[in-house]
Amino acid sequence: MNERIITELVESFGKLFMVGLRVTIPLTLAAFSTGLFIALMVALAQIARVPVLRRLVRVYIWIIRCTPMIVQLFIVYFGLPTIGIKFNSFTSAWIVMSLSIGAYCSETVRAAIESVPVGQLEACYCDGLTFWQAMVHVIVPQALRTAFPPLSNSIIGLVKDTSLAYSVALVEILATAQRIAARTYDYFWLYLEAGLIYLIFCSILTVAQRKAEAALERRR
Amino acid sequence: MLRLQNVYKKFGDTMVLNNVSLDVNQGDVVAILGPSGSGKTTLLRCAGYLTKADSGTLTISDKQYDMKKISSKDLREYRRRVGFVFQNFNLYGNKTALGNVTLGLRVSQKMPKEEAEEIGKTLLERVGLGDRMDFYPSKLSGGQQQRVAIARALATNPEVVFFDEPTSALDPELTGEVLTVIKQLADEGRTMIVVTHEMEFARKVATRVVFMEEGEIVEENTAREFFENPQKERTKEFIHKSTTWASMTEEEQAALEAGADALPDVIRHDADF
Numbered sequence: 001m002n003e004r005i006i007t008e009l010v011e012s013f014g015k016l017f018m019v020g021l022r023v024t025i026p027l028t029l030a031a032f033s034t035g036l037f038i039a040l041m042v043a044l045a046q047i048a049r050v051p052v053l054r055r056l057v058r059v060y061i062w063i064i065r066c067t068p069m070i071v072q073l074f075i076v077y078f079g080l081p082t083i084g085i086k087f088n089s090f091t092s093a094w095i096v097m098s099l100s101i102g103a104y105c106s107e108t109v110r111a112a113i114e115s116v117p118v119g120q121l122e123a124c125y126c127d128g129l130t131f132w133q134a135m136v137h138v139i140v141p142q143a144l145r146t147a148f149p150p151l152s153n154s155i156i157g158l159v160k161d162t163s164l165a166y167s168v169a170l171v172e173i174l175a176t177a178q179r180i181a182a183r184t185y186d187y188f189w190l191y192l193e194a195g196l197i198y199l200i201f202c203s204i205l206t207v208a209q210r211k212a213e214a215a216l217e218r219r220r
Numbered sequence: 221m222l223r224l225q226n227v228y229k230k231f232g233d234t235m236v237l238n239n240v241s242l243d244v245n246q247g248d249v250v251a252i253l254g255p256s257g258s259g260k261t262t263l264l265r266c267a268g269y270l271t272k273a274d275s276g277t278l279t280i281s282d283k284q285y286d287m288k289k290i291s292s293k294d295l296r297e298y299r300r301r302v303g304f305v306f307q308n309f310n311l312y313g314n315k316t317a318l319g320n321v322t323l324g325l326r327v328s329q330k331m332p333k334e335e336a337e338e339i340g341k342t343l344l345e346r347v348g349l350g351d352r353m354d355f356y357p358s359k360l361s362g363g364q365q366q367r368v369a370i371a372r373a374l375a376t377n378p379e380v381v382f383f384d385e386p387t388s389a390l391d392p393e394l395t396g397e398v399l400t401v402i403k404q405l406a407d408e409g410r411t412m413i414v415v416t417h418e419m420e421f422a423r424k425v426a427t428r429v430v431f432m433e434e435g436e437i438v439e440e441n442t443a444r445e446f447f448e449n450p451q452k453e454r455t456k457e458f459i460h461k462s463t464t465w466a467s468m469t470e471e472e473q474a475a476l477e478a479g480a481d482a483l484p485d486v487i488r489h490d491a492d493f
C-alpha cells in the first residue's frame with residue numbers, strides 16, 4: 001500500500017460517506033417507513049379478518065417472499081417502462097424495498113399485535129373504543145415495542161440490501177466505489193472501503209437500537 | 221334498573237346459559253355464586269356485550285336492547301352506562317394509571333384533556349392511589365392494578381358496574397384492599413353485579429345473592445336469607461362446603477372427601493377487610 005493509494009482512499013472515503021448520507025440512508029428510511037406502514041396494514045387486515053383483503057394480502061406476501069429482490073428490481077426498473085410505466089432508479093428501489101419490508105415485517109408485526117393480551121382489547125371495548133381506536137391507542141404501540149428488536153434487525157438488513165439498487169443504476173455506495181476503482185484499478189481497496197462504510201452505518205444503527213431499547217424499557 | 225331476560229348461550233353443543241333472567245334494582249349489590257363452569261363469567265360477558273348471547277333481552281332504565289345484536293350507536297351509549305372490571309385487570313400496558321382511567325373519556329367521549337384528568341385524579345384518589353397516578357401498570361402491585369381498573373370502570377359514572385371475580389388473580393394478602401374499595405362503592409349505593417368466590421364478601425357486602433349451576437339460576441334471594449336460610453339442597457351444600465373447607469385441617473378435608481359428615485360447625489375464614 002503506497003502513498004498514492006492512501007491519498008486516494010482518504011479522498012474516496014469522504015465521497016462514499018456522502019453518497020451514503022445522500023442516497024443509502026434516505027433510501028433506507030423511505031423504504032423502511034413505507035414498508036412498516038404496509039406491514040401494519042397487512043397485519044391489521046389479517047387480524048381484523050377483512051375477508052377479501054386477507055386473501056390479497058396472502059398472495060402479496062407469497063409473491064414477495066418467493067421471488068428474489070433483484071428480479072423484482074429488474075421488473076420495476078427495466079420491465080415496467082415497456083408498458084409505459086417509468087420510475088427512476090431511486091423510486092424503483094424505494095418501491096421494491098418497501099414492498100419487501102412490508103411482506104417480511106408483517107408477520108413480525110402481526111405476532112407482536114397478537115402478543116398483547118386480548119383482554120386489553122376487551123377493556124378498550126368496555127371503555128367505548130372501536131376496534132381501530134383500540135389499535136391506535138393501546139394495542140399497536142405495545143406491539144411495536146415488542147417488535148422493536150426484530151424490526152431493528154430488518155432496518156439493518158435493509159441498509160445492506162440497498163446495495164442491490166446498484167443493479168438498477170442507482171449511484172449508491174457500491175456503485176460509487178466501483179466508478180472510482182474503474183479509473184485507478186484499486187478494486188481491492190475501494191471495495192474494502194465500501195464495506196467499511198456499511199460497517200460504520202450499521203454500527204451506528206446497532207448502538208442506536210440498544211439505546212432506544214433501554215429508553216423504551218424505562219417507559220413501561 | 222338492569223334487567224336480563226331469557227338469556228340463552230351455547231358454546232358448540234354445550235348449553236352454557238339456559239334461560240337466565242335477572243333483575244337488578246338501583247343500589248343492589250348482586251353477588252353471583254356458583255361452582256366453576258356454571259356460566260357466571262359467560263353471563264357477565266353477555267351482559268357486557270363482550271360475548272354475543274344466542275338470544276335474550278337487556279333492559280337498562282328505559283332502554284331495551286337485543287343481546288344477540290346491537291347497533292354500534294346503541295352499543296356505544298350502553299357502554300357508557302355500564303362499567304366492567306376483569307379478573308386479571310386488563311390495564312393498558314402503555315398507559316399510566318391516570319392514562320388508563322382517562323383513555324375512554326378522551327378517545328370515546330372526546331372530552332378535553334384537563335377535564336378528563338380532573339375526573340381521573342378524583343377517582344384514583346378515591347381508590348387510594350392518589351400517589352400512583354403516573355405509574356405504569358407493570359410498576360403496580362396486583363391489588364393496585366385492580367383498583368386502577370375499578371377507577372377506570374367508574375370513569376363514565378356508570379349506572380351498573382360488573383365485576384368478574386375481581387380478587388381471584390390476587391395474592392391473598394392483596395384481596396382485602398380491593399374488597400374494601402368495592403365495599404366502599406356499595407356503601408355509596410353504587411349498583412353492582414359481582415361474580416365472586418369470596419363467601420364472606422358476599423355475606424357482608426351483597427344485598428342479594430344469585431346461585432348458578434349448569435347455566436341456570438338455582439336460587440336467588442336476599443344475602444341474609446341466602447346464607448341463613450338457604451332453600452335448595454344444592455345451595456346448602458355449596459354454602460357449607462365453601463365456608464368450611466378453607467378453614468378445615470387437612471384431616472377434616474380428607475374426611476370430607478371420604479364422605480364423612482362429622483364436620484365441625486361452620487368455621488368461617490374471615491376476609492381481611
Ligand SMILES: Nc1ncnc2c1ncn2[C@@H]1O[C@H](COP(=O)(O)OP(=O)(O)OP(=O)(O)O)[C@@H](O)[C@H]1O
Nearest residue numbers: 231232234236254255256257258259260261262263
Ligand atoms: N369461549 C368459549 N368457548 C367454548 N366454551 C366456553 C367458552 N367460554 C366458556 N366456555 C364454557 O362455558 C362454561 C361456562 O364457563 P364460564 O367461564 O362462564 O364459567 P364460570 O362460572 O365463570 O366458571 P369459573 O368459576 O371457573 O370462572 C364452561 O363449561 C366453559 O368451558
Ligand SMILES: [Mg+2]
Nearest residue numbers: 260261262385
Ligand atoms: Mg368465571
